[in-house]
Amino acid sequence: MKKKFYTMFASVMTFGMLLSACGEADDAEENGGTADEGEDTGEEVATDDEVRLQMGTGSTGGTYYPLGGEMANVINDNIEDYEDFDISAVSSGASVDNLSQIFQGEMDLGMTVHLPAVDSLTGAGDFEGVEVDNFGFMGHIYPEVMQIAAPADAGIETISDLEGKSVAIGPPGSGTQAAATLILEAHGLEEGDYTALEEGFGDAAGRIQDGSLDASFGLLGLPAGSLDELSVNTDIVLLSIEDDAMDYILENSGYAQFDIPADSYDQVELDGPVNAITAYAILVGSTDTIDEDLGYEITKALFENSESITHDQGQHLTKENAMNGSDGLPMHPGAERYFEEEGLLD
Structure with missing residues (x-):
C-alpha cells in the first residue's frame, strides 16, 4: 500500500x-x-x-x-x-x-x-x-489532526468495521495516506482488507454524500471546513482510534496522541472526545x-x-x-x- x-x-x-x-x-x-x-x-x-x-x-x-x-x-x-x-x-x-x-x-x-x-x-x-x-x-x-469520517447510518462504529468497505485514504504521496495506512494496519487491516480510494477529502466528501463511499481519512486542520460542509447535508460520525492501536502507532511513528473535543463541530454530534493523532504542517x-x-x-x-x-x-x-x-x-x-x-x- x-x-x-x-x-x-x-x-x-x-x-x-x-x-x-x-x-x-x-x-x-x-x-x-x-x-x-x-x-x-x-x-x-x-x-x-x-x-x-x-x-x-x-x-x-x-x-x-x-x-x-x-x-x-x-x-x-x-x-x-x-x-x-x-x-x-x-x-x-x-x-x-x-x-x-x-x-x-x-x-x-x-x-x-x-x-x-x-x-x-x-x-x-x-x-x-x-x-x-x-x-x-x-x-x-498549523497542527494537523487525523479525522476519519463515516456516514452515521452506515453501521460503522469502529475503524475495524472498515473491513470490506470502500475507504478514501488520501492522494498518493500525501501525509494523509501514510497515516491512514498506519492506522488501518494498527487495527489489523492490511491491503486487500478494504477497497482503497486514493483521493483527497474534498472528492471523498462528495462520494460519502451520494452513498458510494463508506469512510474517508483526512489529515486536516481542526475544525476542518470541508468536514463542516459535509456535515451540513449528511449525518456523519468521527471514528476513534482504539487504545491498543494508538500504542502501536505511537511506537512506530512520530505522531502524537490528540483528543478531538466533542464540541469541535456544530453539526457533528460526538458522545465524547475522539481519540486521534496529530502532526505538524x-x-x-x-x-x-x-x-x-x-x-x-x-x-x-x-x-x-x-x-x-x-x-x-x-x-x-x-x-x-x-x-x-x-x-x-x-x-x-x-x-x-x-x-x-x-x-x-x-
Whole structure:
C-alpha cells in the first residue's frame, strides 16, 4: 500500500514532460492563469528583481490548498526587495509529492507534514532509497489532526468495521495516506482488507454524500471546513482510534496522541472526545532556487503579516509557534537568519 519514492519520481518526471509538451499556455491554465514566460515557472527569470516561484499545497478539498493560497497572497503583498515577485500556490498530492517535486526542481516551496520531511533526509518511508537534501525548514503552519469520517447510518462504529468497505485514504504521496495506512494496519487491516480510494477529502466528501463511499481519512486542520460542509447535508460520525492501536502507532511513528473535543463541530454530534493523532504542517523551501536573501524575505513577509490570513488555521501561523515541527530538519538559511533576528532559535 505504501507508495515509494520511485513511484513519485516517475509521476514527477511524467508531469514535467507533459508540461513541456503542452507549452506555456497549458502551464498558465493549470496554475490558475498565473504562470509567466519561461520554461520553468519555478525559477527566477529575466532579472534578479523578477521572481516567479511555485508552492505546492494539496488537494482542492483539503486544508493545504485554500490556506496555501492565502499564504502566497500574504507573501506576494509584503515582499520588499523585489520589484516583480509572484508565488503561485498550486494544487498537488501534498506532503511527499511536494518534497519530491522540490527535489526535482519542479517546485520551489511546499507544504508538508513534518514526518515525511524527516524521512526524506535519510531515504526512509515513502522515500526509500533516495535521500532528499535540497530543502530547508521555513516555519510551522498549523497542527494537523487525523479525522476519519463515516456516514452515521452506515453501521460503522469502529475503524475495524472498515473491513470490506470502500475507504478514501488520501492522494498518493500525501501525509494523509501514510497515516491512514498506519492506522488501518494498527487495527489489523492490511491491503486487500478494504477497497482503497486514493483521493483527497474534498472528492471523498462528495462520494460519502451520494452513498458510494463508506469512510474517508483526512489529515486536516481542526475544525476542518470541508468536514463542516459535509456535515451540513449528511449525518456523519468521527471514528476513534482504539487504545491498543494508538500504542502501536505511537511506537512506530512520530505522531502524537490528540483528543478531538466533542464540541469541535456544530453539526457533528460526538458522545465524547475522539481519540486521534496529530502532526505538524510546515513550510519548506528549495535551497537550489531560493537563496538566503530571498528565503529571508519570504519568511519575514509571511510571519510578520500572518494576521491577515482569514483561514481558520491561520491563527496557528505565529512567531510563537514558528519552530514547531523543526526538530530533525535542516533550516533554510534565509529562514534561519529571520528566526535568529526574532530570538526564536536557541
